[in-house]
Amino acid sequence: MKRALVFVCVVAAIVAGGASAKPKPKKPKVEPTVVATDTGSIKGAISGGIRAFRGIPYAAAPVGPLRWKPPQAHARWKGVLQTTQFGSSCPQTLGPFGVPSTDEDCLFLNVYTPTSAKPASKLPVMFWIHGGSLISGEGTDYDPTALLKHGVIVVTINYRLGLLGFLAHPALSAESSTQDSGDYGLMDQQFALGWVKRNIAHFGGSPSNVTIFGESAGGLSVRSELVSPSGKGLFQRAIVESGAYAETIPTLAQAEATGESLAAKMGCADQTAACLRALPVTTLLANETAITQYPNISSFLPEQYSTAFKTGDFNHVPVMSGSNHDEWMLFVDLLTTQSGNPVTAANYQQQIATELEFPSASIAAPIVSAYPIGAYPTPYNALGAVGTDAIFACNAREDVQNLSQFTPTYQYELNDPNPPFLYPIPPVPYSLGDYHSAELQYLFPTSAGKLSAGQATLAADMQGYWTNFAKHGNPNGAGLPAWPAYTTATDQAQSLTEPAPAPESGFASDHKCTFWTAYGVGVGG
Numbered sequence: 325m326k327r328a329l330v331f332v333c334v335v336a337a338i339v340a341g342g343a344s345a346k347p348k349p350k351k352p353k354v355e356p357t358v359v360a361t362d363t364g365s366i367k368g369a370i371s372g373g374i375r376a377f378r379g380i381p382y383a384a385a386p387v388g389p390l391r392w393k394p395p396q397a398h399a400r401w402k403g404v405l406q407t408t409q410f411g412s413s414c415p416q417t418l419g420p421f422g423v424p425s426t427d428e429d430c431l432f433l434n435v436y437t438p439t440s441a442k443p444a445s446k447l448p449v450m451f452w453i454h455g456g457s458l459i460s461g462e463g464t465d466y467d468p469t470a471l472l473k474h475g476v477i478v479v480t481i482n483y484r485l486g487l488l489g490f491l492a493h494p495a496l497s498a499e500s501s502t503q504d505s506g507d508y509g510l511m512d513q514q515f516a517l518g519w520v521k522r523n524i525a526h527f528g529g530s531p532s533n534v535t536i537f538g539e540s541a542g543g544l545s546v547r548s549e550l551v552s553p554s555g556k557g558l559f560q561r562a563i564v565e566s567g568a569y570a571e572t573i574p575t576l577a578q579a580e581a582t583g584e585s586l587a588a589k590m591g592c593a594d595q596t597a598a599c600l601r602a603l604p605v606t607t608l609l610a611n612e613t614a615i616t617q618y619p620n621i622s623s624f625l626p627e628q629y630s631t632a633f634k635t636g637d638f639n640h641v642p643v644m645s646g647s648n649h650d651e652w653m654l655f656v657d658l659l660t661t662q663s664g665n666p667v668t669a670a671n672y673q674q675q676i677a678t679e680l681e682f683p684s685a686s687i688a689a690p691i692v693s694a695y696p697i698g699a700y701p702t703p704y705n706a707l708g709a710v711g712t713d714a715i716f717a718c719n720a721r722e723d724v725q726n727l728s729q730f731t732p733t734y735q736y737e738l739n740d741p742n743p744p745f746l747y748p749i750p751p752v753p754y755s756l757g758d759y760h761s762a763e764l765q766y767l768f769p770t771s772a773g774k775l776s777a778g779q780a781t782l783a784a785d786m787q788g789y790w791t792n793f794a795k796h797g798n799p800n801g802a803g804l805p806a807w808p809a810y811t812t813a814t815d816q817a818q819s820l821t822e823p824a825p826a827p828e829s830g831f832a833s834d835h836k837c838t839f840w841t842a843y844g845v846g847v848g849g
Contacts, residue, residue: 355367356370356375356439357369357370357375358404359377359526359527360526361380361523361526362522362523363381363397363398363399363400363401364400364401364402364403364404364405365403365404365405366380366404366405366406366407367404367405367406367407367408368407368408368435369408370439372469373438373439373472374436374437374438374439374469374472375436375437375438375439375441375527376408376434376435376436377407377434377435377436377527378407378408378409378410378411378434378464379407379408379409379410379411379432379434380405380407380411380432380433380434380435381398381411381431381432382398382431382432382433382481382515382516382519383395383396383397383398383431383512383515383516383519384396384397384398384399384431385428385429385430385431386428386429386431386484386488386508386512387428387429388601389601391428391488391600391601392488392491392493392496392505392508392597392600392601393508394508394511394515395431395508395511395512395515410432410434410462410464411430411431411432411482412425412427412429412430412432412482413425413427413430413462413464413482414427414428414430414431414462414482414483414484414485414488414489415427415428415430415485415486415488415605415608415609416456416459416460416461416485416486416609417460417609417612419460420747420748420749421455421456421457421460421461421747422456422460422461422462422465423462423464426605426606426609428488428605430482430484431482431483431484431512431515431516432463432481432482433463433479433480433481433482433516433519434463434464434479434480434481435477435478435479435524435527436468436469436472436477436478436479436480437472437477437527437528437529438472438473438475438477438528441477441527441528441529442528443525443526443527443528444528445528445529446525446528446529446530446533447475447476447477447528447529447530448475448476448477448529448530448533448534448535448791448794448795449476449477449478449479449520449524449529449530449531449533449534449535449794450468450471450476450477450478450479450534450535450537450790450791450794451479451481451516451517451520451534451535451536451537451559452466452468452478452479452480452481452537452538452542453481453483453513453536453537453538453542453545453546454466454480454481454538454539454541454542455538455539455540455541455542455543455566455761456485456540456541457540457541457615457616457617458485458486458489458490458509458541458544458545458616458617458618458619459485459486459612459614459616459617460485461485461541461542462482463480463481463482464480464482466480466764466768467768467769467770468480468768469769470767470768470769470783470787471767471768471787471790471791473787474787474788474791474792475791475795476791476794476795477524477527477528477529479516479520479524481512481513481516482512483509483510483512483513483516483545484508484509484512485509485617486608486609486612486617487586487608487609487611487612487617488508488605488608489508489509489512489617490506490507490508490509490617490618490619490620491505491506491508491583491586491600492504492505492506492507492574492576492579492580492582492583492620492622493505493580493583493584493587493595493597493600494580494583494584494595495595495596495597495600496583496597496600497576497580498597499597502622502623502624504576504622504623504624505576505579505580505583505622506576506579506583506619506620506622507548507619507620507622507624507625509545509619510545510548510549510552510619510624510625511624513545513549514549514552514554514555514558514624517534517536517549517555517558517559518558520534520558521534521558532560533560533794533795534558534559534560534561535559535560535561535562535563535793535794536549536559536561536562536563537562537563537564537565537790537794538563538564538565538567539565539566539567539761539763539764540565540566540567540569540760540761541567541616541617542565542567543564543565543566543567543568543645544567544568544569544570544619545567546562546563546564546567547564547567547568547629547723548619548625548629549562549639550562550632550638550639550641550643551625551626551627551629551632551637551638551639552624552625552639553626554624555639556639559639559641560641560642560797561641561642561643561644561793561794561797562641562642562643562644563643563644563645563790563793564643564644564645564646564720564723565645565646565763566646566647566648566651566716566720566760566761566763567645568629568645568647568716568719568720568722568723569616569715569716569719570618570629570719571628571629571630571719571722572628572629572630573618573619573620573621573625573628573629574618574620574621575620575621576620576621576622578620579620579621586611587599587600589611590603590607590608590611591603591607615655615659629723630722630726633723633726633727634726636729636730638727638730640730640731641731641797642731642732642733642734642793642797642798643724643727643731643732643733643734644733644734644735644736644789644790644793644799645720645723645724645727645733645734645735645736646720646735646736646737646738646817646818646820647712647716647717647720647737647738648716648737648738648758648759648760648761648762648763649712649737649738649739649757649758650708650709650712650755650756650757650758650759651711651712651715651716651717651758651759651760652679652707652708652709652710652711652712652715652716652760653704653705653708653712653755653756653757653759653760654756654759654760654761655679655711655760656679656704656707656708656711657704657749657752657756657759658749659679660675660704660707661704661752662749662750667702667703667704667706667707668703669697669703672692672697672703672706672707673685673688673689673691673692674688675707676688676691676692676707676710679707679710679711680710680711680714680715690843691710691714691843694836694839695709695710695836701754701755702753702754704752704754705754705755705757708757712835713835713836713837713840714840716760717737717831717835717837718832718835718836718837718840718841720735721735721815721817721831721832721835721837722837724810724817725810725812728809728810728811728812729812732797732798732809733809733810734793734798734799734807734809734810734818735810735816735817735818735831736789736807736817736818736819736820737817737818737819737820737828737831738758738762738763738766738820738821739758739819739820739821739828740758740762740766740779740782740820740821740822741821741822742755743758743759743762743765743766743779744765744774744775744779745759746761746762746764746765746770763786763820765783766779766782766783766786766787766820767783767786767787767790769783778822778823779822781822781823782820782821782822782825785804785805785820785824785825786820786825788801788803788804789801789804789807789818789825792804799818804825805824805825805826806827807825807827808827814829815829815831815832816828816829816831817831
């Protein structure tokens with residue numbers, strides 16, 4: 325009996341030993357450049373410590389019957405979609421701020437992550453909305469390498485532009501369930517945010533820690549997403565860069581009237597949606613004559629910015645908002661020097677009236693007194709100060725004054741002495757200063773403008789501020805000069821300057837905001 329028991333034990337030991345000695349099955353190899361999304365798997369590429377997924381379609385092509393419709397879900401694809409090349413830019417003409425295109429199949433986004441990002445990483449996500457006056461630009465222009473080094477994921481997008489993105493018309497409103505039209509480009513942005521919420525965890529990002537940020541028209545778009553009721557929950561922080569250039573936008577009725585005039589001009593005398601959808605892209609582009617496009621009041625964007633921010637009727641998330649010291653100098657250069665229309669003492673008052681869109685030059689007389697040419701190096705710089713203060717600086721301050729009553733808010737101003745110039749425009753005999761969009765090269769360094777050692781240090785500080793804000797809703801962090809939250813009591817903005825950023829208390833007086841508030845034209849307009 326004992327022998328039998330020993331035999332059984334020995335056999336059991338041999339079997340157990342044999343089982344443990346068997347080679348364990350190998351885990352399937354994880355391919356870091358292949359990621360599953362809700363419409364199919366995609367394959368990106370790794371280079372320089374970055375995983376990049378370029379040209380991901382986030383919505384169906386807005387062509388044919390989908391032209392001037394809210395964005396629709398993209399169909400699933402079979403197999404693995406190669407996402408190593410950028411998708412087409414949205415239709416736009418040749419200009420300094422974008423790539424010419426006539427391809428309406430353009431709703432693509434790009435995802436950039438550190439190579440260390442894994443599905444469980446839950447990294448903060450920074451969602452970039454490009455500028456370009458809502459008539460040009462694309463997400464492909466921005467290299468987020470410097471930001472990624474701070475442990476974030478960056479998403480850049482394309483969205484419909486110009487008339488394709490923002491045309492309002494009664495015929496389009498009539499076929500809409502909400503009985504309104506326009507704002508399709510803003511809807512695209514929000515649809516892309518929905519894509520991020522559903523998919524970004526697969527890339528290593530946190531769908532509950534998304535920061536929207538954008539410059540110029542991208543900044544205006546951020547403000548729009550703050551006001552849009554359907555944007556609630558899609559982002560947790562917001563950064564507005566030079567986007568406060570419009571406190572009021574056209575009503576639906578005003579936008580539809582403009583749409584009817586354009587329809588007639590483009591050959592649609594019958595004012596039908598069918599005729600509009602049959603128009604060639606080139607015809608639409610040829611009729612985009614404004615220097616900038618605006619959204620309009622709609623069910624998507626139901627209130628004026630100023631009203632929403634004053635009353636607290638917006639998506640309450642921490643906000644960082646700012647402007648550059650000499651914003652309007654870029655437009656002075658484009659609208660005067662590059663257009664063969666020099667600014668002189670003789671035409672200074674008329675130039676002010678033209679650029680601020682006054683019905684007559686006489687209205688500008690008080691502005692000439694407040695901004696005498698002799699107080700500036702050149703007439704161009706005088707005109708630049710007028711436009712900067714009336715259109716950008718004081719509106720930005722008004723925004724933060726209102727927003728800070730309801731949510732943590734931080735204001736900045738770029739005050740670098742001599743930033744490199746980014747665009748292929750001939751040299752000019754006056755200083756452009758901290759022109760509109762100058763801050764971009766500090767956040768997305770490029771080879772176009774080489775930063776000095778001091779500017780590189782400032783760039784590092786700014787990248788730290790932006791990514792800290794994305795992580796915590798507060799730009800402050802180790803090794804960075806302290807940046808106080810905005811309050812109306814202290815009225816301070818963080819001056820982004822060399823050798824180190826610091827709070828400034830003279831923003832309102834420097835930009836004559838009291839004058840513009842009393843004058844009632846420009847600021848808030």
